[in-house]
Each structure stands twice: as structure tokens, then as C-alpha cells.
Amino acid sequence: MSQRIRIKLKSYDYNLVDKSAEKIVKTVKATGAVVSGPIPLPTNKKIFTVNRATFVNKKSREQFQLCSYKRLLDIYSATAKTIDSLMKLELPSGVEVEIKI
Numbered sequence: 001m002s003q004r005i006r007i008k009l010k011s012y013d014y015n016l017v018d019k020s021a022e023k024i025v026k027t028v029k030a031t032g033a034v035v036s037g038p039i040p041l042p043t044n045k046k047i048f049t050v051n052r053a054t055f056v057n058k059k060s061r062e063q064f065q066l067c068s069y070k071r072l073l074d075i076y077s078a079t080a081k082t083i084d085s086l087m088k089l090e091l092p093s094g095v096e097v098e099i100k101i
Contacts, residue, residue: 005075005083008098009038014069020091021071027089031082033075041070 007024011017021038028035045067052060075082091097 003078003101005078005086006100007073007075007086008041008100009071009073010068010096010098011094012066012068013094016092016095017069017071020095020097021073023091024073024086024089027085028075028078028082031079031085033078033082035073035075037073038071039073041072043070044068 009017025035048064050062
């Protein structure tokens with residue numbers, strides 16, 4: 001099976017994304033496949049502005065920011081052992097994993 005496997009990781013915590021990517025790279029390299037990445041993708045930032053008071057002080061506002069961090073991994077020359085090890089791998093909760101073959 002000489003095919004490319006693309007893995008996208010997404011989370012609101014950059015530490016979780018980096019640790020998950022590192023864990024995947026170690027697992028895949030142990031099976032003998034070639035890994036390209038992790039490639040950091042642009043960070044999405046959403047900013048929410050909220051009034052501090054309900055009726056008065058319109059100028060008094062508070063801002064909240066929600067960032068989502070993404071990483072991209074490409075795996076080349078994957079074997080059946082590589083795919084099995086990826087399926088058995090346990091990643092921390094809070095990390096969204098998308099795998100394309």
C-alpha cells in the first residue's frame with residue numbers, strides 16, 4: 001500500500017495539538033513509514049464583544065477571544081501495520097482528528 005494518508009488535527013488548546021502530533025509522528029516512525037509534518041495551519045481567531053452591564057454604560061464592554069489551532073500531517077509509504085497502530089492510538093480528548101486516505 002503505497003498511498004498517502006493525510007491527518008488534520010484541530011483543537012482550542014495548542015498544547016494538546018502539539019502533543020497529539022508528536023505522539024502520531026513517534027507511532028508512525030516506529031512502523032517504518034515516512035512522515036511529513038506537523039505543518040502548522042493558520043490559527044482561526046473569533047472575537048466576541050459583550051456589554052458589561054445590561055442597561056447602562058454602553059461604552060463599557062468586554063472582549064473574549066476563541067482561537068482554534070490546526071496541524072497537518074502527511075504519511076507516505078504506509079503499511080497495514082501503520083494503519084493498525086494509528087487506529088489503536090489514544091489521543092487526548094479535545095482534539096478533533098480527521099483522516100483522509
